[in-house]
Amino acid sequence: MTRRTVVVGAALLDADRLLAARRSAPPELAGRWELPGGKVEPGETPEAALVRELREELGVETEAGERVPGEWPLRSPYVLQVWTARLLPGSPDPKPLQDHDELRWLTRDELWDVEWLDQDVPAVQQLAAGWTP
Numbered sequence: 001m002t003r004r005t006v007v008v009g010a011a012l013l014d015a016d017r018l019l020a021a022r023r024s025a026p027p028e029l030a031g032r033w034e035l036p037g038g039k040v041e042p043g044e045t046p047e048a049a050l051v052r053e054l055r056e057e058l059g060v061e062t063e064a065g066e067r068v069p070g071e072w073p074l075r076s077p078y079v080l081q082v083w084t085a086r087l088l089p090g091s092p093d094p095k096p097l098q099d100h101d102e103l104r105w106l107t108r109d110e111l112w113d114v115e116w117l118d119q120d121v122p123a124v125q126q127l128a129a130g131w132t133p
Helices: 046-058 108-113 118-130
Strands: 005-014 017-023 037-039 062-067 078-087 100-106
Touching: 005 046, 005 062, 005 118, 017 046, 037 046, 046 062, 046 078, 078 118, 100 108, 108 118
Parallel strands: 005 078
Antiparallel strands: 005 017, 005 037, 017 100, 062 078
16 A cells, blocks of 8 residues: 655635645746645654745744635645644744745635746635635
């Protein structure tokens, strides 16, 4: 049996807005939008990985919230799990430091104004369904 590796995606919420990040690499993903995040390292909880990845990719201090129901397959052996997160008081504004060239805060009405990566679409749909302003 192949061991699966969890990739955490952050539904970073701030004042009824969701943060989307545009990929700058690899070439086949560049220009498309995703929920920022990354792989859970051995011995790390998904929540800790989320906080670490957001610090590395966006330069922000965050707190993981609730897991969004569902799990979405990526290329084997990876699966995507999405967690809500919020900026901690005093955290700087997010900046695209790694793997991204633009960030955009989206309101619920703007969620589909960007071209999401295929694997992020079901997670964003799940977020939209459960969105409580």
